[in-house]
Amino acid sequence: MKKSVKAIIQVIMMITALFTFTAWQASSASAADNSLQRVKQRGELIMVTSPDYPPYEFQVNKGGKSRIVGMDIDVAKKVAKDLHVKLVIKSMNFDSLLVAIQTGKADMAIGGINPTATRRQSVDFSKIYYSGGQSFLINSSDVNKYKSVKNLKGATIGAQTGTLQYGLAKKKIPNSTVKGMDKSTDLVLALKTHKIDALGIEKPSAEAYVKNDPSLKMIPSGYHLNKNEVGAAIAFKKGSNSLVNAVNKSVDQIKQQHLTDQYLASAGKYMKVNTVNTSMWHYWTYFAKGVEFTILISIVATFFGVLIGVILALMRFSKQKWIRGLAISYTEFIRGTPLMVQVMFVYFGIGVVVNIPALISGMIAVSLNSGAYVAEIIRGGINSVAKGQTEAAESLGLSKSDMMRFVILPQAFKNIWPALGNEFISLIKESSIVSIIGVTDLIYQLNIVRADTYRGVIPIFVAMVLYFIMTFALTRLLNHYEGKMKHAG
């Protein structure tokens, strides 16, 4: 017992050390400013955004292909063009945008980000390229109730987590309850189903929603705000002065020539196209891609999970105490932390040292996680083989490895097999968490369809059915083979 506690503490220390190292890497990397030079050498400007925020950035389905468009994208394109480099767009949750640039996953983050004082402490900002102003969305049926912001006193207000709107609603609307969610699509749905009374949102976004959905109305926020903090600006890793200065030249031009008006107009056009055909059939390629990635991640993670699990299980039966301790600590640590945190750690944490793409990061994290559970399954399967089997094998003079190979494992496998099947099925469901780092699995695609169609519920239903079809088909398949194995044994 004492030994395993010691081992666990060791693992925690190792992880802390790794983390400190990555943090040190992150800070030391910013010491020398070669940000502009790096982009130019690479010939690519990598941006991250959270494309669920029309008209700033959103996905459209054009000719069966998915594209990210919007005002921000046009801004970024202009910046890239002025720098004479190619623009590469990565997408992930709004929450993760700043982390992504801090950890070097991208050169800049753009996405209607307000350059607040708090944010300025952790990242650098360009000049403000657009000031939209704040507003609230309400249900049309409530127009008489909420004529102006004053009426919102004591109401339940929704806002995207980590946004300026969230903080403002908390601070400026007396007695209000503020509910935060990740996706603006979820928030709009919450509003329409009266889970919230009003939704704090940037004016252009609100206008976009009102234009596309007659059941929504907009009221101005009436906030008196510091202009410097409310506009949208582009975020960079701290210490990227050369890159910021270069980008600011483009921003100056955008403002002088009022280019954002033009950008907004073209974004609006996409949005109109978008509402014409919102049937789920129209989006089947999205869902298909989501299913493909979900299955791909699950298969890969099951494969490596089993590999890791077998190794861990064998370690548990080792004669060496420290090997057993290591396996125990690993298993306990993985089982004691949420998969979501592990996914973010692999992508952002380890990612500072070696830059791993999101899909691979997701696969690694889910595999590492699954390995711990598989190890327990295998160990349980081995322990479930009756003690008499070991004794009989020993009394016949069989070596330990022969005993495992011919007597114990074949019997253990009968118990392990169904449990492994269940693990695979639960991976299909649990791997959905990788969507937070922008892996285009089914959940991620679902959110895109929702943002794209302004339909909150139907895409959820479609995804639910798809998940069910996958897991149900798999269950039947596994049962079939399980039955066959029973027959053979």
Place this chain on the structure above:
Amino acid sequence: MQDKKILEVNHLSKKFGQTDVLKDIDGTVKSGQVICVIGPSGAGKSTFLRCLNLLEKPTSGEVNFEGTDLTHVDDKHLVNLRERMGMVFQSFNLFPNMTVLENLKLAPVRVKHLSDEEAEKTAMHLLGLVGLEEKAHVYPSSLSGGQQQRVAIARALAMNPEVMLFDEPTSALDPEMVGEVLEVMQKLANEGMTMVVVTHEMGFAKEVADEVWFMADGYILEKGKPEELFDNPQNERAKDFIGKIIQNV
């Protein structure tokens, strides 16, 4: 030949944690002898038997097998010595994932490195001996308890052991199957196999055993020829125990 010592146990003790299960046991098994070990449940009979082939590591004392003290042999050589002692368990312990024939062939092929044909020939011969040739290709689960135990005996014999250890081989069987197993064991004894048998089958002990050892509370309290020990036990505990099993029969 009759006097050659196969097993010699000196001052054997075994503790599980704080509890003394075997206390200073002495005993000798000579070539061709059949020893029956009797005694109340919890006496330490199974532990004693398992100490003989070191399935259980003795706390102190010696277990000499053909002159080698097993308690001082490393794991690798222990495996070699162990294969020369066959063991039959109360609960058969056949490998359910293999056919009867595979059960018999596994150790000869993997441990003795016999060829597949050789192992199969021996296996079929032994199955003939226990009267189960026609069951060679079925899985153990389709056999009756008595049949399974006969296969288990054949499996142990397939390693051509010097001595066979039996731990209550018939006590898990339905009464009508006890006979067929005892018959096989008697046949073995008649062929000169050295055997240590933990059993409560008085009839078998009387007829087959050269010596009966009575165990209680971790001690061997009395040793004697079956007729002496059963008809005229000296030890009070033995008297008591034998009285009870005779009543039950």
